[in-house]
Amino acid sequence: MADISTRVPSAPPQWVENFAKLGLSAKGVVYCLIGILAFMSAFELGGQSTEGADRSGTFQFILEQPFGKWLLGIVAVGLACYVLWRFIQAIQDTDHEGSNAKGIAKRLRYAFSGLIYAGLAYLAANMALGNGGGSGGDSRQTLASELLQQPFGQWLVGIVAVGTMIAGLNQIYHGYSEDYKKKIRSTGLKSDVEDTMIRAGMAGFIARGIVWLVIGYMFLRAALHSNAQEAGGSSRAFAFLEDASYGSYLLGAVALGLICYGVFMFMRAKFLPVYR
Structure with missing residues (x-):
């Protein structure tokens, strides 16, 4: 057949x-x-x-x-x-x-x-x-609020938190891994273009991973405190980074990574x- x-x-x-x-x-x-x-x-x-x-x-x-x-x-x-x-x-x-x-x-x-x-x-x-x-409003706060209203709501928000943090770690790992680098090197690009692309990819994946880790952490706090207001998206993640020690430089570095x-x-x- x-x-x-x-x-x-x-x-x-x-x-x-x-x-x-x-x-x-x-x-x-x-x-x-x-x-x-x-x-x-x-x-x-x-x-x-x-x-x-x-x-x-x-x-x-x-x-x-x-x-x-x-x-x-x-x-x-x-x-x-x-x-x-x-x-x-x-x-x-x-x-x-x-x-x-x-x-x-x-x-x-x-x-x-x-x-x-x-x-x-x-x-x-x-x-x-x-x-x-x-x-x-913030779609992630809305998501957290909807989940918290369900049976085992805190556990559901916790699962989202863990999943988001794992995704963030995976982005950071991907930035250091050889996976995307091999694809770039296999295309026969000029060495300067290849190097620029690899460095841009590494910085970008790491920056995205950091943002997702912070978003996951905020979801985790929302789960532990049963408070959807503690969840948030990228703008809240940026505010979290800015409020840290040397926050302007930390947020600036992540911003450059996203660029x-x-x-x-x-x-x-x-x-x-x-x-x-």
């Missing part, structure tokens, strides 16, 4: 490639702006505060620029392309992860990433259309094959 997978049409590689590159570029824009706004808030430049240094604040920043609605609309389309690519990665296994437990776990991670960015694409589109999408992650996304879109 013929393999049923041969009967399923696959997406044209170039079509997937173009959508992935646009999506990675849009993600790079978002992370560069988040990093810039966080850096400005760290050193009180331009009256910027940590409250506006999250994704919603970044979209609002874009909206306030000349032709802001058009620019934010382009970002929304780019993020939608990123979502589509993530789902194609998960469903068609374009990275050849396989169907064993490890492969399925990675493909589920791609799908989960797609769902997260689908929400961001929707938020950006809503704000670009003038529907006030950026006026809501590096954005640069890494741009370089990945330009230099690395995204469909294998």
Whole structure:
């Protein structure tokens, strides 16, 4: 009996490639702006505060620029392309992860990433259309509040906390690992471009990991104290870092790392094959 997978049409590689590159570029824009706004808030430049240094604040920043609605609309389309690519990665296994437990776990991670960015694409589109999408509260506080109202709510919030902290540690480990470095070195890039990309990726993954660790820690406090107000997203994480000893320098370093992650996304879109 013929393999049923041969009967399923696959997406044209170039079509997937173009959508992935646009999506990675849009993600790079978002992370560069988040990093810039966080850096400005760290050193009180331009009256910027940590409250506006999250994704919603970044979209609002874009909206306030000349032709802001058009620019934010382009970002929304780019993020939608990123979502589509993530789902194609998960469903068609374009990275050849396989169907064993490890492969399925990675493909589920791609799908989960797609769902997260689908929400961001929707938020950006809503704000670009003038529907006030950026006026809501902290989505993570809302999540913590909803979970705390369920049976075993504190345990559920604790599970989210542990999962987020593990994800943060995994990001930091990935920044030091050889996994993404091997992919970069296998493409035959010029040595200076290769080195820049590896360093940007390392700084970016570590910075993202630190932010996720702080978010996980805040969820853990919310679970222990049964208080959803102690949970928060990236803006609260930035405020937490800023309040620490030498907080401005700590937040500034993390902000630069997030900018590096954005640069890494741009370089990945330009230099690395995204469909294998």
